[in-house]
Amino acid sequence: MSAQQPIQAAALQQAPVNTPGSEPATGPLLELRSIRKTFGAQPDWLERLGQRLGWLQPAATVQALDGVSLSIARGEVVGLVGESGCGKSTLGRIAVGLHAPSSGQRLWRGTDLDALPEAERRRVGLGIQMIFQDPYASLNPRLRVRDLLAEAPRVHGLIDRPQQADFVAALLRQVGLDPAVADRFPHQFSGGQRARVGIARALAVKPEFLVCDEAVAALDVSIQAQVLNLFMRLREELGLTYLFISHDLGVVRHLSDRVAIMYLGRIVESAPTAEIFSRPAHPYTQGLLAEAPTLKVEKKRFLAIRGELPSPLAPPRGCHFHPRCPHAFERCREEVPMLGEVAPGHVSACHLHAIGVEASSVSEG
Amino acid sequence: MNAPREPTLVVDRLTTRFASRSGAVTAVDEVSFSVAPGEVLGLVGESGSGKSLTGFSILGLVDPPGEIAAGSIRLKGRELRGLSAREWRALRGDRIAMIFQDPMMTLNPVLRIDTQMIETVRAHRHVGRDAARELARDALARVGIPSPDERLRAYPHQLSGGMRQRVAIAIALLNAPDLIIADEPTTALDVTIQAQILFEMQTLCRESGTALIWITHDLAVVAGLADRVCVMYAGRIVEQGSTAQVLETPAHPYTRGLLDSTPAANAQPDEGGQPQPLRQIPGMAPSLKEIPAGCAFRPRCTHASELCEQVPPAVELAPGHVARCFHPLPATQGVKP
Numbered sequence: 001m002s003a004q005q006p007i008q009a010a011a012l013q014q015a016p017v018n019t020p021g022s023e024p025a026t027g028p029l030l031e032l033r034s035i036r037k038t039f040g041a042q043p044d045w046l047e048r049l050g051q052r053l054g055w056l057q058p059a060a061t062v063q064a065l066d067g068v069s070l071s072i073a074r075g076e077v078v079g080l081v082g083e084s085g086c087g088k089s090t091l092g093r094i095a096v097g098l099h100a101p102s103s104g105q106r107l108w109r110g111t112d113l114d115a116l117p118e119a120e121r122r123r124v125g126l127g128i129q130m131i132f133q134d135p136y137a138s139l140n141p142r143l144r145v146r147d148l149l150a151e152a153p154r155v156h157g158l159i160d161r162p163q164q165a166d167f168v169a170a171l172l173r174q175v176g177l178d179p180a181v182a183d184r185f186p187h188q189f190s191g192g193q194r195a196r197v198g199i200a201r202a203l204a205v206k207p208e209f210l211v212c213d214e215a216v217a218a219l220d221v222s223i224q225a226q227v228l229n230l231f232m233r234l235r236e237e238l239g240l241t242y243l244f245i246s247h248d249l250g251v252v253r254h255l256s257d258r259v260a261i262m263y264l265g266r267i268v269e270s271a272p273t274a275e276i277f278s279r280p281a282h283p284y285t286q287g288l289l290a291e292a293p294t295l296k297v298e299k300k301r302f303l304a305i306r307g308e309l310p311s312p313l314a315p316p317r318g319c320h321f322h323p324r325c326p327h328a329f330e331r332c333r334e335e336v337p338m339l340g341e342v343a344p345g346h347v348s349a350c351h352l353h354a355i356g357v358e359a360s361s362v363s364e365g
Numbered sequence: 366m367n368a369p370r371e372p373t374l375v376v377d378r379l380t381t382r383f384a385s386r387s388g389a390v391t392a393v394d395e396v397s398f399s400v401a402p403g404e405v406l407g408l409v410g411e412s413g414s415g416k417s418l419t420g421f422s423i424l425g426l427v428d429p430p431g432e433i434a435a436g437s438i439r440l441k442g443r444e445l446r447g448l449s450a451r452e453w454r455a456l457r458g459d460r461i462a463m464i465f466q467d468p469m470m471t472l473n474p475v476l477r478i479d480t481q482m483i484e485t486v487r488a489h490r491h492v493g494r495d496a497a498r499e500l501a502r503d504a505l506a507r508v509g510i511p512s513p514d515e516r517l518r519a520y521p522h523q524l525s526g527g528m529r530q531r532v533a534i535a536i537a538l539l540n541a542p543d544l545i546i547a548d549e550p551t552t553a554l555d556v557t558i559q560a561q562i563l564f565e566m567q568t569l570c571r572e573s574g575t576a577l578i579w580i581t582h583d584l585a586v587v588a589g590l591a592d593r594v595c596v597m598y599a600g601r602i603v604e605q606g607s608t609a610q611v612l613e614t615p616a617h618p619y620t621r622g623l624l625d626s627t628p629a630a631n632a633q634p635d636e637g638g639q640p641q642p643l644r645q646i647p648g649m650a651p652s653l654k655e656i657p658a659g660c661a662f663r664p665r666c667t668h669a670s671e672l673c674e675q676v677p678p679a680v681e682l683a684p685g686h687v688a689r690c691f692h693p694l695p696a697t698q699g700v701k702p
Binding site for chain 1: 623
C-alpha cells in the first residue's frame with residue numbers, strides 16, 4: 001500500500017517536529033477564553049426604536065455558546081462531545097476563525113488573535129485548519145485533486161508551480177492515497193478516500209492544529225477505523241494537535257487525551273479521557289456514558305436521561321441540564337453552576353459537588 | 366422463552382437483481398432467515414451490503430430495473446412474492462409496517478399528525494373518525510410522547526427529530542402489524558434519544574408479539590437490542606446466530622473485523638499510555654458491479670486461501686449459529702482481549 005512509502009518531498013516536513021511532551025510546555029497552544037456567541041438578526045435602527053418604545057418584541061436570538069473556556073496544549077488531542085445543538089461545532093468554527101465570537105478571546109500561543117494586524121493574523125491562522133464532516137460538500141466538485149490540494153499553499157506562497165506535482169504526490173502518499181489519483185475529481189472517490197483528500201487539503205498548509213468536526217461520522221465502521229488510524233499516525237509523524245468534535249463516545253475515547261462534554265452552550269465537564277470514562281462526575285456525563293450503545297451483549301435498561309435537549313432559543317434558567325437531571329434541586333433552577341475541580345485536572349459544573357453529594361448512583365443499574 | 370412458535374416471517378434464498386447496461390447486478394444474493402413473533406432480528410452491514418434492499422424486497426418495494434429474481438418470502442405461511450398491487454396495498458401498513466431513517470420523508474409535511482394517523486387506521490379498518498383518533502392518541506402515548514392530544518394537532522415541522530421518529534413508530538404500530546421493518550431509524554438521532562427509542566421499541570415488540578427487523582450499520586445498537594443478528598456483506602448473509610454467538614464468538618473474519626474496527630466507549634480502561642491503533646480491515650467493500658467470484662470478502666481477508674474462490678456454503682457451527690466461510694474462526698479466538 002502506498003501508505004507505507006516514505007515521504008519524499010522535503011516540503012512536507014514540519015519545521016519543528018515535536019513529539020508530545022518532549023519540550024517543556026510553555027502555556028497552551030490555543031486558548032479560548034469565555035467565548036460567547038449569539039446568532040440572530042441584528043435589529044436595524046427602526047427595529048431598535050420599536051423595541052425601545054415597547055412596540056416590538058426583541059428579536060429571538062440563539063445563545064450558541066455561553067462563556068466557554070477551553071485551552072489545548074501542544075500535541076494534545078482534546079475530544080469535544082455533545083448532542084446536536086449543544087454548540088460544539090460553533091466552538092470548533094470559532095477556534096478556526098470561521099466565526100467571530102460575540103465576546104471572548106482567542107489566544108494562539110498566548111497572543112490575542114483578534115488584536116493582531118490582518119496580515120499577521122492570516123499568517124498565524126494557517127496554523128489552524130479544519131476538517132469537515134462531509135468531504136463531498138467541502139471539496140469543490142469542479143477541481144481536480146491536484147488543484148484542490150495545491151490551491152491554498154500556492155495562494156499563501158508556500159510552494160512554487162514547479163514544486164506542485166511533487167508536493168501533491170507527497171501529500172497524497174501521506175494520507176495513504178496513490179499519487180496517481182491527483183488527476184481525478186472528488187466524485188470519483190469513495191467516501192473513505194474523499195475523507196482522506198479532505199485531510200490532505202487541511203495538511204497542505206502545514207498546520208499545527210487541526211479542528212476535526214465529526215470527521216469520521218459519515219463513514220462505515222471499517223473505513224472509519226482506517227481513517228482514525230490515519231489521524232493517529234499523522235499526529236505522531238507531524239506532532240499535530242487536535243480538537244476532535246464528535247457525538248460518538250467510542251471514537252473520542254479511542255483518540256483523545258482529554259475530553260470536554262458540552263451541554264447547551266456550556267462545557268459541563270472536562271477531564272483526562274481515562275478519568276472521565278471511569279469516574280464521570282456530572283449527571284449528564286454519567287447519563288451519556290450509560291446510554292452509549294456498547295458491544296456488550298445485554299438487554300439494557302436505558303432510562304438515565306429523560307426528555308430532550310431544550311431549545312437554545314429559550315434555555316432553562318440556572319443549570320441548563322436541570323429539567324432532565326434526576327438529582328436536580330432548588331438551587332439548580334436558580335443558579336448557574338461554575339466549573340469546579342473534583343479531582344486533579346478534572347472539572348465539573350454541578351451544584352451536587354458543592355454540597356458534597358456523589359451523583360454516581362445514576363450510572364448504575 | 367416458550368416452545369418454538371411458528372415464525373412470523375420466513376425468507377428463503379431471496380435474490381434481488383438490478384438490470385444495468387453492463388449486465389445484471391445481484392444486490393441481494395440467496396438471503397435466508399426467519400423471525401419469530403416478538404423477536405428482534407438485527408440486520409447489520411455497511412453501506413452497499415444489501416441490508417436495506419433486503420428490507421425493501423420483503424415489502425415488495427423494489428421497482429424496475431430491480432426485481433426479485435428468486436426465492437420466497439412467507440408471512441405467517443402466506444407467500445408474498447407475486448402479490449398484486451392491490452393485495453400489497455392491503456398488506457403494507459396493516460400486517461407489515463416500515464420505519465425509515467428520516468421521519469421527515471415518511472411524514473407528509475402539509476398534513477397534521479392526526480390526519481396522517483387517522484388515514485392509516487381507516488385505510489385498513491372500518492372504524493369511525495373518532496375511534497381512529499382514539500387509537501392514534503393511544504399509539505402516541507405508547508411511544509412516550511407527552512401530551513399526545515396536543516401533538517395530534519401539530520404539523521411534522523413543529524416536532525423535534527426524536528419526536529418525529531416517535532410519531533413514525535406510532536404510525537407503524539397503529540394497526541398492530543405482524544412485522545415491522547426498521548431501516549436505521551435511530552441513526553440520525555442523538556445518543557440519549559436513541560437510547561429512549563431503543564428501549565421503547567424493545568418493550569413494545571415484546572408485549573405485542575410483533576416481529577421486528579432492525580436494519581443498522583451499528584453493531585453496538587444491535588448488541589443491546591436484538592435477539593438474533595445477521596451480518597451482511599456484498600449482498601450475502603455471511604454470518605447469523607444469536608446476538609451472543611455473533612458478537613462474542615464471531616466465526617466469520619468479516620464480523621471479527623467489524624468488531625475490531627469499532628472503537629468502544631465502555632471498554633475496559635486500557636493500562637495507561639497511548640491508545641493502540643484499531644485493527645482495521647484493509648481495503649474497502651467491493652462495488653456491486655464487481656463482486657469477486659467465490660467469497661466476496663476474499664480480497665480483504667487474511668485467512669483467504671484457494672478454497673475461497675468457490676462460494677462458501679452456509680455451515681452450522683453451533684445450534685443456530687451459521688457462517689458462510691471455509692475458514693471459520695475458532696470460538697476461543699473470538700473473545701475480545
